[in-house]
Amino acid sequence: MNNLDKKDKYLGCILGGAIGDALGAPIEFLNHESIISKYGDSGVQSYVEYPNGKGEFTDDTQMLLFTAEGLLRAKHRAVLKGIGGAQTQITYYSYLRWLNTQGLKISKMNDLSGFEEGWLIKRKELYKRRSPGGTCISSLQSGEMGTFEKPINDSKGCGTVMRIAPAGLIFSHDREVAFEEGAKICAITHGHTSGYLSGGLLSAIIADISNGLDLQASISNGLEILKRWKGHEEVYDSIKLALDIHRSYINKDISNLEIKMIGEGWVAEEALAISLLCSLHYQNDFKKAVVTAINHSGDSDSTGAITGNIVGLIVGKNQIPQDWKDNLMFKDIVEEIGVDLAIGCKSYYDFPDEKWHLKYPGY
Template sequence: MNNLDKKDKYLGCILGGAIGDALGAPIEFLSYEFIISKYGASGVQSYVEHPNGKGEFTDDTQMLLFTAEGLLRAKHRAELKGIGGAQTQITYQSYLRWLHTQGVNVIGSVKSHGFMEGWLIKKTELYKRRDPGGTCINALKSEKMGTVLAPINDSKGCGTVMRVAPVGLIFNHNRKIAFEEGVKISAITHGHPSGFLSGGLLASIIADLSIGLDLKTSISNGLRILKKWKNHEEVYQKVSQARALHKKYINKDISQDAIKLIGEGWVAEEALAISLLCALHYSHDFKKAVTTSINHNGDSDSTGAITGNIVGLIVGQHLIPTEWKENLMFKEIVEEIGNDLAIGSKSTYFNYDEDWHLKYPGY
């Protein structure tokens, strides 16, 4: 894949997720019956939150942006020092920066050197609450970083999986490593195996998609890794159910009834499975995939975000509807993160880039 194709795909992934998030945001807590009664038989087909036709992303995309920032800072550190391994701790610090933008006082003892450095923390557009998940807020306020071996709680909310796509983009050289890193970063805030394993599975799928594998193959590869982890059964069952429903509906559109069989998406394995169902069914039709993924009972913005990440990566940003891209609020921030993920790092062990260091200091 040449650099132009890579940039297009990575932008599609990050921008697509933000668009799906913004489309689903205003109907997140509404019943399907109410959505249909208010917006017509097809449900929401465009941005409806603001009167000027603009769409605004939520905490799902905010946290994804800070995931990307943490990974890029860690990658910069690894390039300069010639050693890696700090990405979980550095991403945890980025999540604390996100917590700061949510109006929570981050205790000095958990702040790292350079906590307020870098470009993302200075973006005032992110300093607003967009229905952040209680688990993420409370876990980060605890002053402890959760791990797989020392879980911070027993939550499997979808806050693990809606933020993890950048992990797959950064670690796309090895799906097994992408899975493991997705698990570790998810476990920072969510301690239930179905929560962090869903994050790992999506990271693996994103890694494979980013090197050109098709979605069915990417899912199969990820499931083989998943089955080697303890307590994988719940995630495996939901994703298998999504694949079976895709086959059952192969010659017709996915219905609300099909999505309801999986669940509502409030928990990680359901959100991932709903998103995979919509992405499998409309893998080259971004609009159809995302609108199907948001119009249901449940966590519409999270399923929209995850579906947008997946299908946006498959089709690239050039095949995302222009109207949705142009009317996304704060799209410049999202696009800059997408571009920078495609770059990875401008510094190397032999060549230090001062501007990149100021943007993504390696700590």
């Protein structure tokens, strides 16, 4: 794709996720019956959190932004030094910056040099607690970085998949690399295989879509990679269920009843499966896909965010409803990250771009 198309698609992915997150945020802890009772038979169709019709994203998008920041810093380092491999560690430090925005102390971190450098941590709009996930908080506060070999816990919460889309964009050159690197980043905070493999799978799917593959093919390719990983069964079965439901309702709308067959989305494999079901069913209709993904008894903001990432990447920013774009709070932060992900890096080997270095220092 040319640079204009790439920018539109990447912006669609990142902005679409933030929009889905903001739409689902006010109903995250409501069951379907309560949603219908409060908002009518069609459920939530626009931002409802504030009287002025504005929408605000949650910790899901906050963490996605810091995922992107970490990966862009790592890419900058790799370009300047000619070697890669530090992306997980650098993204971990970006997550610690996010933890700082939540007003929490960081344990066992002695070297704070450069910690407050870069542009994202300076955006005070992000210094808000928007229902952050307990596992992400406790993992990061521990001062230890989880890995495949040394899991930090046994959690498989959806805090893995809701933040990982930037990995698929950064490593779009190779779905296998996108899967592994996405899973490594998820394992920083979530030690259960279903948690980090769900994130790896979404990363691989995002990578393929960004290269022009359709969603069905992207899922199939991702599942082939998934099957080679130990402990993949739970994730695989959830995604296969979503595919079966999609085929069974191919000429019908899906609703809370079909989503309920998968679960509520509080755990990673369910959140991913629900999002893939909504994305497959309405992959050329951003509004329909996201509205379906949020109006269910479960983790509405996370399934809205993941669906927004996927369908936003498919259709691009220009196909997202204008009023949803106009009324998203702090949209400029989200769009700046989307544009920078499309750029990748402005520096060249041994020739740093000074402004880019100030935005994304390579550490």
